[in-house]
Amino acid sequence: MKILRIDMGQLSYQEEEVPAELLALGGRALTSKLVHDEVPATCHPLGPYNKLIMANGVLTGSLVSSAERSSIGGKSPLTGGIKESNAGGIAGLKMGRLGYRAIIFEGIRDDFYTVYINKDGVRFERADLLLGKRISEATNILYQTYGKEIGFYLIGISGEFKMNTAAIANPDKDGSPTRFCGRGGLGAVAGSKGIKAVVLDDAGVERNRPKDPERFKESMKMYTTWLRETPGTAKVFPELGTAGLVKTTNKLGALPTRNFSTGSFEHYEAISGETLRETILERGGEGTATHACMPGCLIRCSNIYPDEEGKTVTSPIEYENIGLLGSNLGIGNLDQIAELNRLCNELAVDTIEIGAALGVAMDAGVISFGDVEGAKSILLDLEAGKPLGRIIGGGAALVGKIYGIRRVPVVKGQSMPAYDPRGIKGLGVTYATSPQGADHTAGQTIRAQVDHHSPEGQVEASRQAQEVNAIYDGLGLCYFSASAVAGRFEVMAQLVSGYIGMDITAEDIKNMGRLTLKWEHQFNRKAGFTKADDRLPEHFYIEENPANGQVFDVNQEELETIGAEGEYAR
Amino acid sequence: MKILRIDMGQLSYQEEEVPAELLALGGRALTSKLVHDEVPATCHPLGPYNKLIMANGVLTGSLVSSAERSSIGGKSPLTGGIKESNAGGIAGLKMGRLGYRAIIFEGIRDDFYTVYINKDGVRFERADLLLGKRISEATNILYQTYGKEIGFYLIGISGEFKMNTAAIANPDKDGSPTRFCGRGGLGAVAGSKGIKAVVLDDAGVERNRPKDPERFKESMKMYTTWLRETPGTAKVFPELGTAGLVKTTNKLGALPTRNFSTGSFEHYEAISGETLRETILERGGEGTATHACMPGCLIRCSNIYPDEEGKTVTSPIEYENIGLLGSNLGIGNLDQIAELNRLCNELAVDTIEIGAALGVAMDAGVISFGDVEGAKSILLDLEAGKPLGRIIGGGAALVGKIYGIRRVPVVKGQSMPAYDPRGIKGLGVTYATSPQGADHTAGQTIRAQVDHHSPEGQVEASRQAQEVNAIYDGLGLCYFSASAVAGRFEVMAQLVSGYIGMDITAEDIKNMGRLTLKWEHQFNRKAGFTKADDRLPEHFYIEENPANGQVFDVNQEELETIGAEGEYAR
Numbered sequence A, B: 001m002k003i004l005r006i007d008m009g010q011l012s013y014q015e016e017e018v019p020a021e022l023l024a025l026g027g028r029a030l031t032s033k034l035v036h037d038e039v040p041a042t043c044h045p046l047g048p049y050n051k052l053i054m055a056n057g058v059l060t061g062s063l064v065s066s067a068e069r070s071s072i073g074g075k076s077p078l079t080g081g082i083k084e085s086n087a088g089g090i091a092g093l094k095m096g097r098l099g100y101r102a103i104i105f106e107g108i109r110d111d112f113y114t115v116y117i118n119k120d121g122v123r124f125e126r127a128d129l130l131l132g133k134r135i136s137e138a139t140n141i142l143y144q145t146y147g148k149e150i151g152f153y154l155i156g157i158s159g160e161f162k163m164n165t166a167a168i169a170n171p172d173k174d175g176s177p178t179r180f181c182g183r184g185g186l187g188a189v190a191g192s193k194g195i196k197a198v199v200l201d202d203a204g205v206e207r208n209r210p211k212d213p214e215r216f217k218e219s220m221k222m223y224t225t226w227l228r229e230t231p232g233t234a235k236v237f238p239e240l241g242t243a244g245l246v247k248t249t250n251k252l253g254a255l256p257t258r259n260f261s262t263g264s265f266e267h268y269e270a271i272s273g274e275t276l277r278e279t280i281l282e283r284g285g286e287g288t289a290t291h292a293c294m295p296g297c298l299i300r301c302s303n304i305y306p307d308e309e310g311k312t313v314t315s316p317i318e319y320e321n322i323g324l325l326g327s328n329l330g331i332g333n334l335d336q337i338a339e340l341n342r343l344c345n346e347l348a349v350d351t352i353e354i355g356a357a358l359g360v361a362m363d364a365g366v367i368s369f370g371d372v373e374g375a376k377s378i379l380l381d382l383e384a385g386k387p388l389g390r391i392i393g394g395g396a397a398l399v400g401k402i403y404g405i406r407r408v409p410v411v412k413g414q415s416m417p418a419y420d421p422r423g424i425k426g427l428g429v430t431y432a433t434s435p436q437g438a439d440h441t442a443g444q445t446i447r448a449q450v451d452h453h454s455p456e457g458q459v460e461a462s463r464q465a466q467e468v469n470a471i472y473d474g475l476g477l478c479y480f481s482a483s484a485v486a487g488r489f490e491v492m493a494q495l496v497s498g499y500i501g502m503d504i505t506a507e508d509i510k511n512m513g514r515l516t517l518k519w520e521h522q523f524n525r526k527a528g529f530t531k532a533d534d535r536l537p538e539h540f541y542i543e544e545n546p547a548n549g550q551v552f553d554v555n556q557e558e559l560e561t562i563g564a565e566g567e568y569a570r
Helices: A027-038 A091-097 A135-146 A183-192 A213-229 A231-252 A273-283 A319-325 A334-347 A351-363 A372-384 A387-393 A396-403 A425-433 A458-475 A479-485 A489-500 A506-527 A556-560 B027-038 B091-097 B135-146 B183-192 B213-229 B231-252 B273-283 B319-325 B334-347 B351-363 B372-384 B387-393 B396-403 B425-433 B458-475 B479-485 B489-500 B506-527 B556-560
Strands: A002-007 A012-017 A052-056 A070-075 A082-087 A100-106 A113-118 A121-126 A151-155 A168-170 A179-181 A195-200 A288-291 A302-306 A312-314 B002-007 B012-017 B052-056 B070-075 B082-087 B100-106 B113-118 B121-126 B151-155 B168-170 B179-181 B195-200 B288-291 B302-306 B312-314
Touching: A027 A052, A027 A070, A027 A082, A027 A100, A027 A458, A027 A506, A052 A091, A052 A183, A070 A091, A070 A179, A070 A183, A082 A183, A082 A506, A091 A100, A091 A151, A091 A195, A135 A151, A135 A195, A135 A334, A151 A183, A168 A183, A183 A195, A213 A231, A213 A479, A213 A489, A231 A273, A231 A288, A231 A319, A231 A479, A273 A288, A273 A302, A273 A334, A302 A334, A312 A334, A319 A334, A319 A351, A334 A351, A334 A372, A351 A372, A351 A387, A351 A396, A372 A387, A387 A396, A387 B387, A387 B396, A396 B387, A396 B396, A425 A458, A425 A556, A458 A479, A458 A489, A458 A506, A489 A506, B027 B052, B027 B070, B027 B082, B027 B100, B027 B458, B027 B506, B052 B091, B052 B183, B070 B091, B070 B179, B070 B183, B082 B183, B082 B506, B091 B100, B091 B151, B091 B195, B135 B151, B135 B195, B135 B334, B151 B183, B168 B183, B183 B195, B213 B231, B213 B479, B213 B489, B231 B273, B231 B288, B231 B319, B231 B479, B273 B288, B273 B302, B273 B334, B302 B334, B312 B334, B319 B334, B319 B351, B334 B351, B334 B372, B351 B372, B351 B387, B351 B396, B372 B387, B387 B396, B425 B458, B425 B556, B458 B479, B458 B489, B458 B506, B489 B506
Parallel strands: A002 A100, A113 A195, B002 B100, B113 B195
Antiparallel strands: A002 A012, A052 A070, A052 A100, A070 A082, A082 A179, A113 A121, A151 A168, A151 A195, A168 A179, A288 A302, A302 A312, B002 B012, B052 B070, B052 B100, B070 B082, B082 B179, B113 B121, B151 B168, B151 B195, B168 B179, B288 B302, B302 B312
């Protein structure tokens, strides 16, 4: 495997062999290692010293179910710290087929290019035709220009504007550009480098095959059996998708409602996973209640949401979208959530950050809670680059500063996903301590065997989850396989060993998770983070969540042991 | 002397004796000591744990020339660190006459009050009549309500909106509300506490008198003689005011021009101190080229700028306003600068931060450089709370984030005053290392005996200036007396000893400066600042200032010895 290094300032490139010590790293482990090694921690995120790094997982291309996730990393304009954001879809798969484990973008420029990559190398083509277009239209232009078989990464108008909420889209297995590396504003970093699109054309290239097929096949069989036999991966996710969580979090008082002012929502049944499934099945047409974003995924947690005539509105409606664009805005209607979700996807903005930003704006009285037309109008302002749209496009923390609001659900500048940390306290620990800022995928504790309302045991639950999540992110594995695969690191090691043809042990796999956290915390320390950053917003400590009577009361000193100055930072 | 402690949440108050160890502290030394001791460093600046502290200088009320400055301190919503901002005027004098060395405001509330303080105590009166009014109109209402003899602190619409640029006004010796504690958004902290105005009515109270008149008189005489005999204080400042600097900085390549993209301005003569003086003298009427903001000030650096009919437009036009609202915006016309200055004063916003914010917005293409009508329109948007006005009201750093601009002249979130750090490198060191963020008054090196373009000697120059400035800020002395008084700490010690009736040595005076920096850096360390924050924006290191061919090239390790983790932080 190679690393492709592209200088956007010079519009030039070179290929490098992956150094031996990086050969068993992929995804987040690799982007974070490279950011740690190559990016000066104090650099401006939109300046010439930042890099944008795309990497596929170690198992990407292996046809292991749910293993095609790819990661994008760099210094985040949203948090000021290290950032990795990953998504399903097919871009990572195509990158791997072209022989690249990672692509490193360097330099900055003011105009925009499509970076076209195929087996013959790299071409830089002016992207003028794509500029200002919505994601669906830009995707059509890419397909018309380069054919339907390509993979790609694509930024939206938000990335052209270098907004903190700018995401990077890539297509799902059916070519629909609905998988987003959403968090941390990496679309703005792409924008600063003049990268409108990266086209990955694997025509004429063989698929990646295991280096040690026997060893691989055996462990693959075991892995697949677990996925098929575990209720979560075999039934719950396929049927309800992530939206199945709505009832659970609402009961825990963890469903963010009206700018996280409470944790349960009076209309939660109207936006639950069950209602979502029923609505999709009833309407039929192009809708589907279960859909795979990656080829060969057995879990198929995604969906396509249709309108009353059965035409596609958006894909997918996930739990995070329901929480942030629904209950958090006082919106209890799936069609309204779908419409906001669709618009966010068209503009390629992080639905979590935008939902949180709109929630703060509603709390400030800019528009009212529940005002879906007002929210749509703001998103159109964002598309037009108008001031109110720019404010929301800056993310929740900036909205709070602009409007002088102190109840802003962010950590390290990044907005919380759809779990009130007073309802699932282990996630509060993850929010406070993760080098990524508030992020459920950096250490999801919702299935940890703890009392979610107790302050006890949450730091350990978060620590374990942060390490395990980092492992999944490095392998390219979707975390939704975790309920089946959990901590079976021995089988992961066998899969990796068989696929890449090296002897990888379970301990190596576990180390990858720990090292990822180490590289990330060490970068952040140099960037200026301290234990003062390991905190939730003040009001979560002193204002009870009315849904469950809880404040966030995990011991701060214990929490700091895994934070910015904790065990990983040393 | 007493400390008055006011709980704005409860609308209650109590008086405390000044503890013995604080008796010889005033102004910034006292606010920073109290913030260090009483404010949790990680608290939200607009939340219940922040405090707003007003303190007059040790010499305030003594009738020593230029010694009536008062300080306001707290945790800054702009920088996230400790903040002290001081101004001339008469509020501190009145506070001292009422027997208070400091007033500490605690708690928060959503409605607004005028806090009326006289010899009988404190009254809380609803401020509804003042809300939304411009500073001049609100001032008239205060005078109508409480009589013309009061002093006061007053926030504008910007403070009601809790904007990062919100300043706090207080009247000059003629009652004109033109002296601003401008930096760091302390007007927003006042706003968060529901403080619209603090009225200081000293009717029926004796003036403060020296405790040891003989000792005081002797040193006072010496001090006054120096002021009268030094060219800077006797002639340059009275004649040209601070605007006399324009020619100097333009020549050094330090006059910020078009968002700090260069350091000299083709129209500098049209906005120089000389032109300012001539214009005022020619027009006559209400204008005056030399004016004292504090009773008894011999330096009289202020002015009143008249229009062509001789009617007052604004007061004062200072060097910082010319640099930030003039050359930095590509505006080379004093009438236009005066008009922007007037509007900023009416809205009670920091002219430095607003000028820098408009400069970044112009660089982003929101309006063009030189577009004074566009700038006025944005200030009216600010007054109306419209989105673009909110963005500018958030300060330069936020404008940069909102518009994805990387050339933003801020340090620790606070915009640079009107000196390009590639033109006066000692000020660059002060910007990078001061606990206050970019701030010339925290360590002015323009008169240091160094080659301003050399990287050598700048750290020592800045260190000395930072200590001396902190001393002046603690005494309530205007730094413009420094060219006459300089490091004559023995006489300062005599003045203080005679005034407060304690034996204060020159070493005590010097210690006050060092301790102030210590308290401030220690607070900031707890708030999360590190040496990663001791940096100028990246482009100042890599892009030459076209006016002088310089980049900022002071040795970073040497610079860090006086920064966030340096000698004062320990």
